Amino acid sequence: MPATSVFPHGSHSVLLHAANTDPSLQELIADLKKGADLARAIRGVLAVAEKPLPESATDSNIIRAIMSLMWNFEINGKTSRKLNAALVNRRKAQHAYRSAHRDFLASEKITRYWRNSADEVLYANVTTYSLPKLKKPYPPRGIWACESQEINDLWEDHIRFGPQPDKRHKRYPPMVVDERNLSLIIPHDESCIVLDPKTNEIVLIVIRNFVATRSVLEWMSEVISVACDTRKCIRMEDTGSIVQIGFSAGARSQPNFHWVRNLLKKFPKDDIEKYTKDQCAVFAFFWNLLVHQLPSEIISDFYDFMNKNLLPVMNPDWVDFTKKKGSYALPVGDQIHTFHDVELAPPQAVMAHNYSRAMHTESQPHKYSCSLTAKRNGSATDGGHFYIGAYGIKVCASANSMIAWQPQHLHGTSLPNFSPSDPNPWYIHQGISFVSSPRIAGVWKAYMNKIPAGQVISDAAAKEAAEELWGEHSKLDERF
Numbered sequence: 001m002p003a004t005s006v007f008p009h010g011s012h013s014v015l016l017h018a019a020n021t022d023p024s025l026q027e028l029i030a031d032l033k034k035g036a037d038l039a040r041a042i043r044g045v046l047a048v049a050e051k052p053l054p055e056s057a058t059d060s061n062i063i064r065a066i067m068s069l070m071w072n073f074e075i076n077g078k079t080s081r082k083l084n085a086a087l088v089n090r091r092k093a094q095h096a097y098r099s100a101h102r103d104f105l106a107s108e109k110i111t112r113y114w115r116n117s118a119d120e121v122l123y124a125n126v127t128t129y130s131l132p133k134l135k136k137p138y139p140p141r142g143i144w145a146c147e148s149q150e151i152n153d154l155w156e157d158h159i160r161f162g163p164q165p166d167k168r169h170k171r172y173p174p175m176v177v178d179e180r181n182l183s184l185i186i187p188h189d190e191s192c193i194v195l196d197p198k199t200n201e202i203v204l205i206v207i208r209n210f211v212a213t214r215s216v217l218e219w220m221s222e223v224i225s226v227a228c229d230t231r232k233c234i235r236m237e238d239t240g241s242i243v244q245i246g247f248s249a250g251a252r253s254q255p256n257f258h259w260v261r262n263l264l265k266k267f268p269k270d271d272i273e274k275y276t277k278d279q280c281a282v283f284a285f286f287w288n289l290l291v292h293q294l295p296s297e298i299i300s301d302f303y304d305f306m307n308k309n310l311l312p313v314m315n316p317d318w319v320d321f322t323k324k325k326g327s328y329a330l331p332v333g334d335q336i337h338t339f340h341d342v343e344l345a346p347p348q349a350v351m352a353h354n355y356s357r358a359m360h361t362e363s364q365p366h367k368y369s370c371s372l373t374a375k376r377n378g379s380a381t382d383g384g385h386f387y388i389g390a391y392g393i394k395v396c397a398s399a400n401s402m403i404a405w406q407p408q409h410l411h412g413t414s415l416p417n418f419s420p421s422d423p424n425p426w427y428i429h430q431g432i433s434f435v436s437s438p439r440i441a442g443v444w445k446a447y448m449n450k451i452p453a454g455q456v457i458s459d460a461a462a463k464e465a466a467e468e469l470w471g472e473h474s475k476l477d478e479r480f
Helices: 012-021 023-030 032-048 059-075 081-107 112-125 149-161 214-230 269-293 296-309 440-448 459-463
Strands: 127-130 144-146 174-176 184-186 192-195 202-208 239-251 254-259 325-332 335-343 348-362 369-376 386-388 393-395 401-405 411-413 429-434
Touching: 012 023, 012 032, 012 059, 012 081, 023 032, 023 059, 023 081, 032 059, 032 081, 059 081, 081 335, 112 269, 112 296, 144 149, 144 348, 144 411, 149 174, 202 296, 202 393, 214 239, 214 269, 214 325, 214 348, 214 369, 214 429, 239 269, 239 440, 254 440, 269 296, 269 325, 269 335, 269 348, 269 369, 269 401, 269 429, 296 440
Parallel strands: 127 192, 144 174, 184 393
Antiparallel strands: 192 202, 202 401, 239 254, 239 348, 325 335, 348 411, 348 429, 369 401, 369 429, 386 393, 386 411
């Protein structure tokens, strides 16, 4: 169907006259950044002419249609001198945008070369360690790791005697880590791979400076801040905040597969849509970075989990859940870059602010998890470092670091160097991670069994959400 078919019969001449004579409309046509304003102006022109657009016409449909129409008129010599100038300026802007878009993808390594060469390129450019599993994990299970006695003292009373959100959980003591008992300390500026010599499996991957574009990383941090300020924390017994983004398996007592509903209060509809769109874009971008830079052993693990269970990707507009690709947009410098027909993220993930957790293991439906520290302003002595107790590894925290690890291995994040009574600590540590509920596949299967084969989910059903987030599934108390 031609793009111009979005316009009602007899409206072409109305649009040509407006574009030829209205300077404000010519200005909008010339400016790529004012697409929403251009679509609004076209709606207004046709409404005044009593030829309104159908409600189903989206901004993108309108923009494609009006530009197709204008360029057709230009070819046939029907455009005014000023409209011609506007069209020339738009083409120049499009050329500059496409060039910047290609440069951005190349700088972020989102190219076919990197995807096809990820295994060999990564191994050739980072340090590789071979490290056996410890007979006795260190740091041990069920303790809060601390870098110093000062941090231990800041948190001890709060951890031992402070309010307990869920009394079913045990209290775990803080402990100062003795680095002499560790097998490996990875400096804040080192990228590396750690392999198990017995199985040759990847235990850990650390890649520093993972996001090449500083403005994008800063935007990601802003999105994380909004998420943690507006959504319910799923780990009230831990420090800081960690919130779920994407789909939910519902409460254990009331399993239900839907888009997560965990906002702390009612927000305007436009705000909610922007929050959700931005959060999904962060994870779509992160996922595409992972797909193009991590070894197939890790990426295949995620694909196997999603394909085996026919799970939908992280897309709030999941009317057709069979689609694995879609679009997302990022602010790159002073431009919004949109990525079309690209892979979207796995269905569940979290965003976190100043989050720490005692040494624990997790039962997840995929072997690996991947995280990115978007922002951190502390020094080496200020905590927030990542430990894998099963192998005696400490990963020194730094901003813009990606970590891939196995959640089934004992791990945790050390306590930060600020008082738990401080409502606005100087310390900031923000990140995102792909983690999944072990119940998500079963709840999705039960949900799908209620839908006839081939039926598309309605918008109302797709956007309805479960009241609760996924249930507790981490193991602090079980034997290692």
